[in-house]
Amino acid sequence: DQQVKQNSPSLSVQEGRISILNCDYTNSMFDYFLWYKKYPAEGPTFLISISSIKDKNEDGRFTVFLNKSAKHLSLHIVPSQPGDSAVYFCAATEYGNKLVFGAGTILRVKS
Amino acid sequence: ETGVTQSPTHLIKTRGQQVTLRCSSQSGHNTVSWYQQALGQGPQFIFQYYREEENGRGNFPPRFSGLQFPNYSSELNVNALELDDSALYLCASSLPEDRAGELFFGEGSRLTVL
Numbered sequence: 713d714q715q716v717k718q719n720s721p722s723l724s725v726q727e728g729r730i731s732i733l734n735c736d737y738t739n740s741m742f743d744y745f746l747w748y749k750k751y752p753a754e755g756p757t758f759l760i761s762i763s764s765i766k767d768k769n770e771d772g773r774f775t776v777f778l779n780k781s782a783k784h785l786s787l788h789i790v791p792s793q794p795g796d797s798a799v800y801f802c803a804a805t806e807y808g809n810k811l812v813f814g815a816g817t818i819l820r821v822k823s
Numbered sequence: 824e825t826g827v828t829q830s831p832t833h834l835i836k837t838r839g840q841q842v843t844l845r846c847s848s849q850s851g852h853n854t855v856s857w858y859q860q861a862l863g864q865g866p867q868f869i870f871q872y873y874r875e876e877e878n879g880r881g882n883f884p885p886r887f888s889g890l891q892f893p894n895y896s897s898e899l900n901v902n903a904l905e906l907d908d909s910a911l912y913l914c915a916s917s918l919p920e921d922r923a924g925e926l927f928f929g930e931g932s933r934l935t936v937l
Contacts, residue, residue, distance in 0.1 A: 755827070755930050803865075810881060
């Protein structure tokens with residue numbers, strides 16, 4: 713029972729363009745959503761989050777959008793840089809006790 | 824500020840054996856969570872410890888057990904290893920008052936069960 717789904721295993725984008733990573737969820741009790749980035753041989757690192765009471769959160773080049781009615785969130789990276797190449801995990805939590813992760817999307821930014 | 828450290832980084836065991844993985848939390852963090860990441864999947868929550876008590880458990884059998892020590896470091900023990908236990912085991916620390924879900928992860932311990 714996958715409560716958080718990332719349907720695109722990989723995404724390739726040209727440097728300077730926009731990267732859009734998508735995530736769908738099924739549990740309507742999730743109240744907080746996060747994106748983590750993971751480089752090879754490193755642990756995941758927190759990138760950006762959004763509360764269920766908001767529909768947008770921005771931090772520099774990174775913006776997360778939440779559509780609660782569609783149970784969908786997306787991460788926009790503008791402009792994309794080669795250093796953004798990594799695996800991106802979408803995660804959700806209910807009352808902050810545990811994170812439920814998606815399977816991840818590999819982002820490749822070509823220079 | 825010292826980050827989350829895990830040991831060992833890699834290990835190989837055979838089916839039926841037992842394994843102990845160790846984690847030192849980030850300085851000042853009193854909450855430790857363990858996650859299992861199988862190949863091609865996202866991390867899956869195993870359990871969380873807060874002030875030496877288990878504070879939530881995922882869908883893992885009892886042969887997965889843990890401990891948290893007074894200095895907030897933690898151990899994950901897995902008994903009767905099975906082939907499907909082969910995975911990257913991630914430890915993460917946090918403070919309860921931190922924003923929900925903002926965990927600090929270690930680099931992980933990669934376990935191979937033969």
